[in-house]
Amino acid sequence: MIPIDKLCYHSKLRYESPGVKLAFSLITLAACVANRSAVLSLVILVIMGMLTVVRGGIPFSRYLKLMTVPLVFLLMSTLAIAFDFGFWYITCSAASVYYAVNLVITALAAVSCLYFLSLTTPMTDILAVLSAMHMPRTIIELMLLIYRFIFLLLEIAEAVQVSQYSRLGNRDYKTSIKSFSALCSILMIRAVTRSRVLYQAMEARCYDGTFRFLNEAKRASKKNKVLLTLYGLAFLIFTLWRFYYG
Amino acid sequence: MNRKERRVVVFAAAAALVLGVAPCADAMHIMEGALPASSCIVWGVICLPFLAAGFFSIKKTLNHNRSSITLLAMAGAFVFVISSLKIPSVTGSCSHMTGTGLGAILFGPAAVSILGAIVLLFQAILLAHGGLTTIGANIFSMAIAGPFVSYGIFVLCNKMKVNRKVSVFLAATLGDLFTYCITAFQLAFAHHADTTLGHALGEFLVIFAPTQLPLSIVEGILTVLIIAALESYAKPELRAIGYLKEGQ
Numbered sequence: 001m002i003p004i005d006k007l008c009y010h011s012k013l014r015y016e017s018p019g020v021k022l023a024f025s026l027i028t029l030a031a032c033v034a035n036r037s038a039v040l041s042l043v044i045l046v047i048m049g050m051l052t053v054v055r056g057g058i059p060f061s062r063y064l065k066l067m068t069v070p071l072v073f074l075l076m077s078t079l080a081i082a083f084d085f086g087f088w089y090i091t092c093s094a095a096s097v098y099y100a101v102n103l104v105i106t107a108l109a110a111v112s113c114l115y116f117l118s119l120t121t122p123m124t125d126i127l128a129v130l131s132a133m134h135m136p137r138t139i140i141e142l143m144l145l146i147y148r149f150i151f152l153l154l155e156i157a158e159a160v161q162v163s164q165y166s167r168l169g170n171r172d173y174k175t176s177i178k179s180f181s182a183l184c185s186i187l188m189i190r191a192v193t194r195s196r197v198l199y200q201a202m203e204a205r206c207y208d209g210t211f212r213f214l215n216e217a218k219r220a221s222k223k224n225k226v227l228l229t230l231y232g233l234a235f236l237i238f239t240l241w242r243f244y245y246g
Numbered sequence: 247m248n249r250k251e252r253r254v255v256v257f258a259a260a261a262a263l264v265l266g267v268a269p270c271a272d273a274m275h276i277m278e279g280a281l282p283a284s285s286c287i288v289w290g291v292i293c294l295p296f297l298a299a300g301f302f303s304i305k306k307t308l309n310h311n312r313s314s315i316t317l318l319a320m321a322g323a324f325v326f327v328i329s330s331l332k333i334p335s336v337t338g339s340c341s342h343m344t345g346t347g348l349g350a351i352l353f354g355p356a357a358v359s360i361l362g363a364i365v366l367l368f369q370a371i372l373l374a375h376g377g378l379t380t381i382g383a384n385i386f387s388m389a390i391a392g393p394f395v396s397y398g399i400f401v402l403c404n405k406m407k408v409n410r411k412v413s414v415f416l417a418a419t420l421g422d423l424f425t426y427c428i429t430a431f432q433l434a435f436a437h438h439a440d441t442t443l444g445h446a447l448g449e450f451l452v453i454f455a456p457t458q459l460p461l462s463i464v465e466g467i468l469t470v471l472i473i474a475a476l477e478s479y480a481k482p483e484l485r486a487i488g489y490l491k492e493g494q
Binding site for chain 2: 005029034069084107111123139142148184188209
């Protein structure tokens with residue numbers, strides 16, 4: 001239903017320690033955004049792409065397709081940044097074009113870091129790391145339940161949409177607006193009913209206000225922790241050096 | 247046509263060209279890496295008080311009534327799902343609702359700030375809409391500013407005894423427009439190297455206008471229809487979430 005979620009369960013890197021994957025992608029992401037250098041971003045883009053596709057075993061065609069998701073936003077904001085729209089003319093300066101190209105490359109590299117995380121680490125593993133980092137328990141529980149319910153509601157929404165389309169619910173614009181609002185309202189009604197039933201089911205199974213999940217994820221090894229610290233430090237020094245002397 | 251009108255037409259044509267090529271229009275979320283580090287941090291810090299307030303409000307609700315945790319989670323999942331569904335659009339490019347206006351009207355703005363933040367995190371990781379570094383900016387525009395304006399307008403209209411449908415429409419549409427203005431401001435604030443802030447803001451506003459203006463009107467109409475349907479079929483459910491008072 002959600003392609004990224006499906007793909008990440010097939011990744012060969014799925015059983016690596018989620019903490020390491022999260023820290024690695026966040027450090028790289030921070031380095032990429034803080035430096036905004038085209039060369040560094042290109043290197044990051046290639047390395048993260050290779051890691052996700054070659055090491056992770058995500059099909060390259062799927063990866064490319066996912067890369068087009070943020071493209072519209074990028075194109076439109078680049079248009080606004082690079083060009084200057086006047087009365088009868090559209091101008092652009094070399095500096096603004098350079099700035100826009102730099103932005104595009106940096107953003108794509110940042111997206112590749114995000115994809116490395118989301119295509120190798122299932123959401124439940126990320127939540128396990130967050131709870132190990134002492135995120136408030138209420139929030140973690142809320143996130144786990146929301147994650148679970150998303151699929152429940154998507155299933156209902158898909159079934160309703162199929163039956164609406166098979167009855168020509170998208171015949172013209174007016175009908176499709178009507179069908180869409182009917183879909184949302186039935187979704188809301190089902191969600192509230194389901195939530196009540198689910199809570200009763202949870203109470204019947206001795207729910208006392210905490211969820212206990214079996215955490216299958218591997219813990220980070222000492223070697224990996226040291227390597228990640230060094231990696232982070234290297235980027236920090238590089239960024240500071242560029243900031244003061246670059 | 248005067249100068250300004252001409253400008254709008256040129257931008258609309260450019261945007262139509264872009265949208266004709268691209269598969270999906272999702273301009274509300276600021277994408278990963280589009281903001282420099284300083285703005286990411288600033289917007290994140292601005293969000294913190296609102297998120298803390300939302301967290302305490304949720305905690306209070308849960309302490310009062312433990313069973314509302316599934317309801318809150320369903321509300322979050324509902325906002326995620328309606329914002330991931332493609333809404334019917336005239337141009338053929340697909341677009342999404344923000345859903346936060348509806349959420350604010352139904353569940354109140356404080357709860358929506360936390361739920362919206364969680365939903366934005368999920369959207370970044372599962373759908374690649376938005377991103378991890380830009381999440382602060384996105385939370386501010388979509389989970390705080392939009393819902394608070396929507397809710398404010400809704401309450402104000404109710405006080406002034408405006409027709410319910412009109413007030414829902416105004417709340418959803420203006421909330422959406424406000425989100426879009428904030429997003430444009432965030433982008434302009436981050437990228438106005440060679441021009442003034444105002445000029446950059448104008449450019450971003452106009453570039454995104456062809457997709458966002460119709461979208462917010464459609465969102466307003468949809469929200470009215472959804473609320474109308476809920477009010478006629480789902481009175482007990484609306485009472486459960488606190489939208490209708492007991493005995494109404």
